[in-house]
Amino acid sequence: MRKIFLLSLAIFIAIIFLIGCSGRVYAPREGSAIWYYHPELPEAAKAVEDAQKAGKDKECPDEFNAAKELMDEAYCVYWACRTQEAIQMAKDATAKAKALCPPPADCSLTASPPKIEKGQSSTLTFTTSGTVKSAMLDGKEVPITGATKIVSPTVTTTYTGMVTGVGGTKEASATVTVISPEPAVTQPQPPAPVSELKPELKVEEKPEGIEKMSLTINFDFDKYVIKKDEEVKLQKALEFLKKYPNSKVKVEGHTDSIGTERYNQRLSERRAEIVKNYFINAGVLKEVNISAVGYSESKPIATNKTARGRAENRRAEILIIKE
16 A cells, blocks of 8 residues: 555656746756756857857957857856746847857949940949948949949049948949040042951852852941941842851851950840841841850950041951852
């Protein structure tokens, strides 16, 4: 009978113990007789430990010590049976430990394209990083996540972006260079010697007939529209294709050096495509027999340091081979 009583008493005590520890975790601490705690306290201890392993105690020692002291105090309050107060302090300690040493505020500013002619536009792209509290672009407040702005300066202008936040203030700048437009030609240029002239239309002929034709057309700055005076050359090419409709045609688009590589690549492709579509829409050529490719500014035929040279480089080259 005594054994049954003792066994029942042991079971009762165990049940009371389990009920009392429900919702708690086993996390004994040195110097304390308490083995089970509400989970918020061990979570705070782990957050402080993880921060120390990450070197936050050396990177920002004052903030780290504040988080650790708050965690230690939470345990002391818990041992004094002020449970809810201790839980809230532990939550605050966890938040402090996880927010230690935030990245400093930083920013960058780019202009695309970086060089324009008067009357053209450039896009400013302002990006931010780190812990930013405020941001400004060109003297005006913008979202702390960054912003874009289209500008059309009449003279070379440097624009500034600025962020304020953790670590103080950071600035970034970008310059949009305005180059002189191509000078108007008031008098015709003297003709170059015959040996220096670049043929705009070249026909290769063999005894059995014409085998190959090549020609070049030019475009205005930042344009991919075929000019009226250039259509005369294309008409000659159409006459050739009417005679030899199975010919193979390759169109290559090119630009000068003004603008970004990405922008010029797309512009050169559009110049090639507009010529390709010109031939296809004329109904003298099947689409399968013509190809179009852009080379950006990578294949200049003249210097890009002068207006005249840049004008020569803004071109499309067409090669027609009789099949």
